[in-house]
Amino acid sequence: MSETKRTIGELISEFAAVAIIIIFGDGAAAMYSLYDPSPYKTAYWGVCIVWGLAVTVAIYCTAAISGTHANPAVTLSLALFREFPWKKVLPYGVAQIAGGCFGALVVYAMFAPVIDHYNLTHHLTRAGDGGSAGVFFTHPGAYITVAHAFLDETILTALLVFGIFAITCRYNTQAPQANSGALIIGLLVAIIGGSAGYLDAWAINPARDFGPRLFCFFAGWGASAIPAPGQYWFVPIVAPLLGGIIGGGAYHYGIRPFMPQYATRLPGESDPVIVTEDARQT
Known part of the structure; x- marks a missing residue:
């Protein structure tokens, strides 16, 4: 396979991975926020599990092609610490961002009548009040300022990338194998949501937030999407990128060198995201 064809396949794979995550994840967000009574209001863990399993399914569908980064923070961290080109x-x-846009489009196509009914019933507008915006993109929760949300997103993404690096480290003898690693990564996403999701909806992924936010900007939400109240739109982009660097660096320099098998590694050997034939170079 030519390099150009391989690269095209990888980009399609990353597009599809994020689209899958958004279709299922934002679908769960719609079920949580648009219905009364909500099937999730007293079972928030269910929303977290859906997001996590969406990540797992995306990995199973696309990892053999691109390694399923599905997150610019992961891609940047892999370039810095695992020799990704x-x-x-x-x-x-x-x-990844385009996949987020497409995923939001699919969710909107399914839930548009419900969104309109919810906004009408609660006397909300899209652009003025951000009606139903929580279905698609994140915002600070109760008592959380924009500055504090930046801190939260940095910490949570650091934990995410630290965990991904540990789960996929070839020298970590306690890590799951490639196929079960996808499930554990999904559970990691669910755990982050279950423990801190109410702070600011745990974006932990610039594409997961900015892709749907960009779609919503053109679908009637306008300034409530970008720049959003308090100029919040940049927080789920910059903070996860910073957090990914911190988490990836913490594992790469703080844990990995002490793995028993690290000293016996082959020259130039590096870690994959998911160990597959086409993803070994990552």
């Missing part, structure tokens, strides 16, 4: 970082990011 820098020339692919920006194209991966664009494909």
Whole structure:
């Protein structure tokens, strides 16, 4: 397979991975917020599990092609610490954000009548009040300022990437194998949501937030999406990128060198995201 064809396949894979995550995840968010009584209001863990399993399904569907970064923060961290090619970082990011836009479009196509009914019933507008915006993108929760949300997103994404690096480390003898690693990564996403999701809806992924936010900007939400109240739109982009670097660096320099098998590694050997034939170079 030519390099160009392989790269195109990887970009399609990243697009599809994020689209899958958003279709299921934002679908669960719609079920949580648009219905009264909500099937999730007294079972929030169910929303977290749906988001986590959406990540697991995305990995199973696309990891053999691109390694399923599905997150610009992960891609950047892999470039910094696991020799992922820098020339692919920006194209991966664009494909991931485009996947987020498409996923939001699919969710909107399914839930548009429910969104309109909810806004009408609660006397909300899209652009003025941000009616139903929580279905698609994140915002600070109760008592959380924009500055504090930046801190939260940095910490939570650091935990995410630290966990991903540990789960996929070839020298970590306690890590799951490639196939079960997808499930554990999904559970990690669910755990983050279950423990801290109410702070600011745990974006932990620039594409997960900005892709749907960009779609909503053109679908009637306007300024409530971008720039959003308090200029919040940049927080789920910059904070996860920073957090990914912190989490990836913490594992790469703080844990990995002490793994028993690390000293016996082959020259130039690196860690994959998911160990597959086409993803070994990542």
